[in-house]
Every structure is written in C-alpha cells, then in structure tokens.
Amino acid sequence: LPVAKRLPSLGFKKSHVRVEFQAQVAQLPGEEGTPLQWEAASKNGRFPLEKAGEILELCGQGDPDWNPQDEGLSLLQSYLDDKEFKSGLDSIQIGLCQDKAAAIVVAQVMPNSGWSRITYMGLVPEFRKKGLGKWVHRHGFAMMRSQGGVLYQGGTVRGNEAMEALFRKHGCTEFRTMQ
Numbered sequence: 001l002p003v004a005k006r007l008p009s010l011g012f013k014k015s016h017v018r019v020e021f022q023a024q025v026a027q028l029p030g031e032e033g034t035p036l037q038w039e040a041a042s043k044n045g046r047f048p049l050e051k052a053g054e055i056l057e058l059c060g061q062g063d064p065d066w067n068p069q070d071e072g073l074s075l076l077q078s079y080l081d082d083k084e085f086k087s088g089l090d091s092i093q094i095g096l097c098q099d100k101a102a103a104i105v106v107a108q109v110m111p112n113s114g115w116s117r118i119t120y121m122g123l124v125p126e127f128r129k130k131g132l133g134k135w136v137h138r139h140g141f142a143m144m145r146s147q148g149g150v151l152y153q154g155g156t157v158r159g160n161e162a163m164e165a166l167f168r169k170h171g172c173t174e175f176r177t178m179q
C-alpha cells in the first residue's frame with residue numbers, strides 16, 4: 001500500500017498541495033528597469049533584523065503560503081542560522097517604492113552545489129496588484145546570481161495563481177507536486 005494512502009489512518013490529513021518549479025539561474029531574467037530600490041538588512045542601518053521581521057510579517061498578510069503563527073524576526077533568524085546556505089544579512093533585502101518599504105526577498109544559495117532558493121518573497125499589501133511582483137522575483141534572481149547560484153528551485157501552494165504565473169513568465173518549469 002503506498003505511503004500516501006496509509007497516512008490518513010495514522011492521523012495525517014492533507015493541508016495543501018505545493019507545486020515546485022526550477023530553472024538555471026543564468027537563464028533567469030535580469031532586473032533592468034525595476035521601479036524598486038533595494039537595501040540589505042543590516043545591524044545598524046535603516047533595516048535592522050527586527051524591522052525586516054516586521055516587514056516580513058506585513059508581507060505575510062493575505063499570502064496563501066504564510067503561516068499566521070510565524071513570527072517574522074524568528075523566521076528570519078532561522079534562515080540566517082541554516083548552515084547549508086550562504087546566509088549573511090545581505091541575503092535579506094527590502095524593496096523600496098518611493099522610499100517606503102514595499103517588499104522583502106530572502107534569497108539563499110548552497111555554496112557547495114549552487115542550488116538556490118528564494119526562501120521568501122512578498123509585497124506589503126498596499127503595494128500588491130501594481131505589477132511589482134515580477135520585480136521582486138527578479139531581484140531574488142539577481143541576489144542568487146551574486147551568491148554564485150546555479151540551479152533555482154522554488155514553489156508555492158497550488159492555487160496561488162499570481163505566483164505560479166510569475167514562475168512561468170520567468171521561464172521556470174514545473175517539475176513536481178508535493179502534499
């Protein structure tokens with residue numbers, strides 16, 4: 001009997017389906033023409049980790065892939081603590097639109113293999129539905145390139161049509177579905 005069929009009898013239930021995409025980092029589009037300016041999180045700058053955590057939580061509002069029980073600062077710290085990835089504060093960047101925090105991207109690369117991910121990307125609710133998502137995604141690509149990324153793998157919950165469309169628009173191919 002396949003494992004997936006046995007899981008309900010063990011008390012598991014399917015919460016969502018995740019669709020994953022991949023692409024070669026070198027073939028992903030650049031960010032020429034972006035309306036956003038970017039600043040890395042920093043210890044003493046405009047966006048210390050605590051402020052970046054607040055922006056992450058704002059971006060999580062209404063995001064179908066966000067767990068409302070997550071706390072932004074703790075989540076960012078867990079990304080930085082993941083020893084498999086390059087994880088300096090520059091892997092967390094805040095996108096500004098007219099000098100207001102509009103977006104966040106966390107992009108990380110495994111230094112040994114070049115396997116890359118955009119760990120999280122999102123827009124503050126007031127900046128959604130303005131065509132900025134593609135620029136946030138593309139900045140993540142630029143971040144992965146700067147870290148030596150080779151293969152990008154990312155995903156979203158099935159039904160997040162905006163994110164699925166971004167993957168396809170940027171030349172990423174669907175390669176698996178997970179439950």
